[in-house]
Amino acid sequence: xxxxxxxxxxxxxxxxxxxxxxxxxxxxxxxxxxxxxxxxxxxxxxxxxxxxxxxxxxxxxxxxxxxxxxxxxxxxxxxxxxxxxxxxxxxxxx
Amino acid sequence: xxxxxxxxxxxxxxxxxxxxxxxxxxxxxxxxxxxxxxxxxxxxxxxxxxxxxxxxxxxxxxxxxxxxxxxxxxxxxxxxxxxxxxxxxxxxxxxxxxxxxxxxxxxxxxxxxxxxxxxxxxxxxxxxxxxxxxxxxxxxxxxxxxxxxxxxxxxxxxxxxxxxxxxxxxxxxxxxxxxxxxxxxxxxxxxxxxxxxxxxxxxxxxxxxxxxxxxxxxxxxxxxxxxxxxxxxxxxxxxxxxxxxxxxxxxxxxxxxxxxxxxxxxxxxxx
Numbered sequence: 001x002x003x004x005x006x007x008x009x010x011x012x013x014x015x016x017x018x019x020x021x022x023x024x025x026x027x028x029x030x031x032x033x034x035x036x037x038x039x040x041x042x043x044x045x046x047x048x049x050x051x052x053x054x055x056x057x058x059x060x061x062x063x064x065x066x067x068x069x070x071x072x073x074x075x076x077x078x079x080x081x082x083x084x085x086x087x088x089x090x091x092x093x094x
Numbered sequence: 095x096x097x098x099x100x101x102x103x104x105x106x107x108x109x110x111x112x113x114x115x116x117x118x119x120x121x122x123x124x125x126x127x128x129x130x131x132x133x134x135x136x137x138x139x140x141x142x143x144x145x146x147x148x149x150x151x152x153x154x155x156x157x158x159x160x161x162x163x164x165x166x167x168x169x170x171x172x173x174x175x176x177x178x179x180x181x182x183x184x185x186x187x188x189x190x191x192x193x194x195x196x197x198x199x200x201x202x203x204x205x206x207x208x209x210x211x212x213x214x215x216x217x218x219x220x221x222x223x224x225x226x227x228x229x230x231x232x233x234x235x236x237x238x239x240x241x242x243x244x245x246x247x248x249x250x251x252x253x254x255x256x257x258x259x260x261x262x263x264x265x266x267x268x269x270x271x272x273x274x275x276x277x278x279x280x281x282x283x284x285x286x287x288x289x290x291x292x293x294x295x296x297x298x299x300x301x302x303x304x305x306x307x308x309x310x311x312x313x314x315x316x317x318x319x320x321x322x323x324x325x326x327x328x329x330x331x332x333x334x335x336x337x338x339x340x341x342x343x344x345x346x347x348x349x350x351x352x353x354x355x356x357x358x359x360x361x362x363x364x365x
Contacts, residue, residue, distance in 0.1 A: 009304070009330050010305070010329070010330035010331050011304075011305070011330055011331045011333070014331065058282050058285060058286070059280075059281035059282045059284070059285045060285060061284075061285050061288045061289065061302075063320055063321050063324065065321075066320065066321025066322050066324070067292075067296065067321060067322075068288055068289060068292035068293055068296075068321070068324065070289060070293060071289065086320055086321075088304070088320065088326070088330075089281065089285075090281045090284040090285060090302065090303075090304035090326075091281060091304050091305050091307075091328075091330070091331065091332065091333025091334075092279060092280055092281050092307075092333040092334040092335075093191075093279060093303075093304075093305070093306050093307040093332075093333055093334040093340050093345075094188055094190050094191060094192045094193070094276075094277050094278050094279040094284075094303060094306075094340075094345075
């Protein structure tokens, strides 16, 4: 399985406890599943980003190596070793 | 010899000074610009004009024409800078605190075209941070904003689009924008814009905003880059919540971060 670098936005970092993660998964959706299953921060990840069996939270933006990924095609995005997945959850106000 | 006065060709005596040229063409002028550079009136007698020089003469208190307004901006920022701004179309999705303030900053800077879209009307509660006034309550925001822009720079092309932006119309509304500023309130709308626009126009820069509520430190509002064409402004943390509202200074700071980044992108300074 390729090893993926995951970077989360500051508000998610505050909740998950880390800004960077190293996850082994073959697709972007696989990364989210692995994070949702994590014993340390999985519960919060499921609340904030993705819970298996449910759609990803509509307020999230996913970027793979700097390119925005459609939430519907997260399972189609095949990953390679060293890829960077950025998860951003914007906060309200404008 | 020929001199371009306010972009029109006029004949002048060879070697004429700027002071004499002014006396002959616009004696009351007190703002003198030669080839894009302001000339203090006391130095006008020493400056000899040459064939093809471009001179702009403006009388203080007088509303400048399009070419005079452009010349004034060029004198401040250089002709090359203003030429790039005038060629640039900037889309603004939402005309609230971020959108209205970013639009005003861009209009003052001399941007060529603004494509602004919003469905809402001005409410009294907007006036604490948005670029509207009491007399505009009840007006569509994009129409009110267009009028306000006209008051400071009537020479910006403004497309005021009264529409609720959705995943179905964002690409059409902003198809002609070179750069897009996201100025929505709701996180779900911010994400929708990024997801739709970035996939449809991956080569066009998008400037998102996240984290500008309350009165936390001004310096925590930052401009960051998430990808080659995706930028985000804000502290990424401070969202609107119960007891945490939006205030003019921090919203304005974030809006000006967005506007400044748009100008830098227009100038090719962010590559």
